[in-house]
Amino acid sequence: MKKKLGMFAGLVLFVVLMAACAADSSQEESDSGDSNSSGSEDSSAENQDTTEISFIHWRGEDEEVFDDIIGQFEEENPGISVQMNTYPSEQYQSNAQQMLRDGSTGDVFTSFPGTQFETINNAGFFTDLSDEEFVNNFAETSLEVGQSEGSQLAVPYQMVFNMPVYNKGMFEELGIEVPTSWSEYQAMAETLKENDITPIAFPGADIGPNQMMNSMMMNNAKNEDIFAQLESGEETLTNDWWINTLEDFQHFNENGYLQEDALGTNQDSAMQMVADEEAAMLATGSYHMASLKELNSDLELGFLPPITVSEEEVEYEGIHTATFMLAVNKNSEKKEEAKAFIEFLSQPDIASQYANETGQHLTVNDVDYESESLQNTSHWIDEKDTRFQPRYLIKEAAVEDAVLGSIENVLGGTSPEEAADEAQQVVEENID
Known part of the structure; x- marks a missing residue:
């Protein structure tokens, strides 16, 4: 019995001492000034003032250059942060529509032309971009693939040549x-x-x-x-x-x-x-x-x-596709921030960085191609008779x-x- 009373008394003393230490610690934090506390409040306020948008696409090989571009965007737009997620192309084609459904994912998303564009359009997930000024940053000849019934639902970013x-x-x-x-x-x-x-x-x-x-x-x-x-x-x-x-x-x-x-x-x-x-x-x-x-x-x-006809019968010299179409999710609550990101991607200097670091021809006006491969093939854009990729039709x-x-x-x-x-x-x- 005495042993139990001794244990109880020890426990009470331990609790009292801990409470005193906690009080001293709280007083020390208070006496040290309000900087830590207000800093935490400022940080919380800053987080509340920052809107995070989701950017989804299928080109995992472009993540490094997009990370750099996103960093530049966030520096110029401190109120917006971008969370990027990439998926294998086959998975993206199969699952993009489901990801866009509730608006929490893919504020900015990409679409393939053709069947995926039609599927997403039929589901009503595209925001009409027709009146956005950044549409003028893209070559007019490339825009049709992202249109439906006179509305610009997506803007193609890449000019791809689908041929050997x-x-x-x-x-x-x-x-x-x-x-x-x-x-x-x-x-x-x-x-x-x-x-x-x-x-x-x-x-x-x-x-x-x-x-x-x-x-x-x-x-x-x-x-x-x-x-x-x-x-x-x-x-x-x-x-x-x-x-x-x-x-x-x-x-x-x-x-x-x-x-x-x-x-x-x-x-x-x-x-x-x-x-x-x-x-x-x-x-x-x-x-x-x-x-x-x-x-x-x-x-x-x-x-x-491949040339499969006689020289006299040749009409088309190759194939092109305007793809990696940028769009804004109609279910998003952050449409203006999403549009700001697309506008940033369409700036010639940013588009030039993306083109040269990924080896992609783009649909953006005034892109400066610096890499040897892009310079050697850019003449296909203006000088060759190419037709739009039939499969995407x-x-x-x-x-x-x-x-x-x-x-x-x-x-x-x-x-x-x-x-x-x-x-x-x-x-x-x-x-x-």
């Missing part, structure tokens, strides 16, 4: 002229093969025919409304324009223009083939030029889309999948006629 990139130095060393007809293209491919070089590295496992299909069909189907007519039932995949395109893919595959197991080769492996000069071309586009230069700084690169995802699937089936051994017929059945099931 080739090793110019290799061509010069082998004395190969850039082909201007189907017969010259075949001769070029044979010369490369004779020198144990694969003409085209094709990343079929992850990118597939998404990019190469555009330049393969650009002169087989000169009508730029061809996919609109396909989806309305006026045109079919079993007609010559698509059968011929599938036959060309078959020819490339059966004659060794593509590497072995093209459908099983991923993007990184295909890029390494070009960097190691095992392959002359990469079947993707301009967005991989900077990465190729990182793998092999000695590469001199250009564009070489397909509005129904199921139709797009059927079109691309027919190419993969041909590369897998299916006849062009059978592959086209199977794809056309899917199209007919999705005709509006």
Whole structure:
């Protein structure tokens, strides 16, 4: 019993001492002045005065330059902070609409042209930017892809050339002229093969025919409304324009223009083939030029889309896409801050920094291209007859999948006629 009373008395004494220490400590903090306390209040007030906006996109490889640009924006706009999140492109295409739904994510978001733009538009998640002054900072010829029913819903930031990139130095060393007809293209491919070089590295496992299909069909189907007519039932995949395109893919595959197991080769492996000069071309586009230069700084690169017709029949020299479209979430409560960020990105000096550090051509006016690769290819913007990427003019995802699937089936051994017929059945099931 005495032992218990002693323990209790000790506990009481400990509590009294701790309370006294706490009081002394509080007094010391008070006596030291109000700086710490008011500093905390100031910090809290500052946080309350700062609006954080969410910026989401799919280009993880651009994070470093965006981090720097965001830092500059926040310095010029101390009342706004930017939280950036990036996602793999396939995941972004699948999940962006869901992320935008409640307005808490993606105050500023990006959209692919084509099916994703249509899906987000149908869901009503775009803010109309038609009256914003920063729209004038973009090349007028690029803006149409972000418009719907006369309203500017998104502004495309990048000008991408979706056609094979080739090793110019290799061509010069082998004395190969850039082909201007189907017969010259075949001769070029044979010369490369004779020198144990694969003409085209094709990343079929992850990118597939998404990019190469555009330049393969650009002169087989000169009508730029061809996919609109396909989806309305006026045109079919079993007609010559698509059968011929599938036959060309078959020819490339059966004659060794593509590497072995093209459908099983991923993007990184295909890029390494070009960097190691095992392959002359990469079947993707301009967005991989900077990465190729990182793998092999000695590469001199250009564009070489496949020419599948005679020289007299050539109308288009290549493919372009206005993409990485910047938009403001209609469900956002921070629209003005979001618009301020897009306006900042559209300034020529900021756009020039982004272009040169990422190796991307842009749609912003007065961009200064400093990198060798961009300077060597910028003439494609004004001097070449390119058409907008046909794949992005397909509005129904199921139709797009059927079109691309027919190419993969041909590369897998299916006849062009059978592959086209199977794809056309899917199209007919999705005709509006």
